[in-house]
Amino acid sequence: MSFTIAIIGRPNVGKSTLFNRLVGQKLALVDDEPGVTRDRREGEARLGDLEFTVIDTAGLDEGARGSLTARMQEQTEAAIASADALMFVIDARAGLTPNDRSFADFARRADKPVVLVANKSEGKQGEAGAMEAWALGLGEPVQVSAEHGEGLSDLYDSLRELMPEPAGEAEENDDDEAISSEGDLSKRPIRVAIVGRPNAGKSTLINHLLGEERLLTSPEAGTTRDSISVEINWQGREFRVFDTAGLRRRSRIEQKLEKLSVADALRAVRFAEVVVLMMDAQNRFEEQDLRIADLIEREGRALVIAVNKWDLMEGKSGVASLRTDADYLLPQVKGAPVVAVSGLRGEGIDRLMGAIEQAWAVWNRRVPTAALNRWFEQAVDANPPPAVSGRRLKLNYVTQTKARPPSFVVFCSRADAVPESYLRYLVNSLRGFFDLPGTPVRITLREKANPFAHRRKRPS
Structure with missing residues (x-):
């Protein structure tokens, strides 16, 4: 398993920007608004000849027990627990704040190596704030500008001291064997994107598949912002599942942040092989559901329809009618699997995963x-x-x-x-x-x- 580093710090200090810089892609959403990141996101980072796993986390912030803010901090604590080292990021232009000092104590209590990163250090104002960071007692601050790519050589030197020596030739041979086997489709993880309108229960379903509260859930619509990928092994088959933000009608999307979230969800659809369209059982096959299904068909992805919250339906009659409704309303994907599920209770999950495997096999089929x-x-x-x-x-x-x-x-x-x-x-x-x-x-x-x-x- 690769060396893992969690990026932590208070909101809006540039953690996601640094994450994107290290992984070499714009995976995490970035905006001037504080608190954009909510779930923790992992990526494979490279800095010079250093290769490691980096975890982007929500900004450390205090909140009432059970609140969304408190559960965001729980996600950050889980990332810290799984990491081998921490990158504690401060905003050099803003200087030290009481929250920085408080969370520096939090980082020390984790009892893990800490690299202090003074982000936004470009210019004289940044240099002054970086000097203040010595007061945190976390060692010499590494002055960087994640947005402009400055100071990465100094960050390399600090990380090089923490990380183990490069793997030997024996381990490299094992990697070559793993790479050569990637050509076998049956051994590759099936890439699955779960999409739908806001509050359809996408994150709840993925949490049940994982058997842990990996993704934030809330009765409020719009909790998920980034498209987060997780690895799932289901009955011996590997899946890479992408949780996405809810897709509303374009005319209702006004805020810049929601536009970024929707764009991220659409990228997940294009990257996926199978797309699960999740609907609310009490409001299924609405106009927006049909628009999303049409988008999936135009992108050429295999489609599975999951009707969630089926446990709330009285009598649970009408399962057969789901098939009829789907074929009538979505003739362009006639025969797409339709599965009634309950992400909260785990009902119908086996049928759903079987439908995903079947849809993937059909999508890959060649006709004699x-x-x-x-x-x-x-x-x-x-x-x-x-x-x-x-x-x-x-x-x-x-x-x-x-x-x-x-x-x-x-x-x-x-x-x-x-x-x-x-x-x-x-x-x-x-x-x-x-x-x-x-x-x-x-x-x-x-x-x-x-x-x-x-x-x-x-x-x-």
Whole structure:
């Protein structure tokens, strides 16, 4: 297991900016508003030849027991407990505050190596604040500017003293074997994004899968901001699950921070292989749910529909109607698995995970060429393409170009003249013939080269 460092400090000192700098990507949301980060986020960091795991945490702040602020601090304490060392970050431009002094005592009590980082140290004002940091008694402050990338060489020197020696050749060989095995899809974690409207119960479901309160939950909508990934092993199969912020209608999104959260959720959808659309059982298949499902289909991701809070439904009748409603309202992903679950009580979780594996397998499926040709001949014979302007359309043959999602090319005489309705017929026929429920199916038309196109027409 790699060396782990937790970044801690009071709100708005630049912890997430430093996290993004170390991992080399803009993974964590950054904004001038204090308290943007709520859940703890892990990333693989690199600084020179140093490689380690870094944890971004919520700002240390005091709050009443049971409040959201108090539970955010519990997340930070969990990160500290799992870390090998700490980076205590202060704002050099603001100078020391009473909270900095209080949390410095908190860091000392953790009994772990601490690197004191004076962020925002660029300029004379930053230098003065960095000198004040000596009063914390945590050693020499490392002056950096996470936003501009200044002072990272000094940070490297401080971290190098804490970290163990580089691994030997034997360990490197083990890593090479692990890398070579990544080509086997069955051994890779399935990337799953869980999306939906605010307060649909996404974080509660993931906490149940993990068996711990890893993600913050609250009755209030909008608790989740960052898209947090967690590793889950379910009955021997590895999953990488992304919790995302709730997606509201675009017209209702006004605050900059929510726009950033939504953009982060959309990136998680594009990165995922399977997307679980979570709905509230008491308000299912609303217009926004349908918009999200359409987005997932357009992005070409496998879809699983989870109807959460099913334990609140009286009598729990109507499970069969969920399938009918989904096929009627979402014809573009006809057959997508629909599972009634309760994230709070853990009901239906086995069915949900099985549906995710099944949807992933369908999304990766390749159709045998001989069977594909048989289907194509039968489909065209049963329903030939309509004539356009008195001219017959000729469909020659079909081939699968790729999976993830299943994509096909039909070679024909006039690609621009084939109606959309006929393409939908081919997609539905293909989906039914080869049992491709729920996954997006792509059919592209391509004209065959005309061998006589170079000849001039004879004069009349």
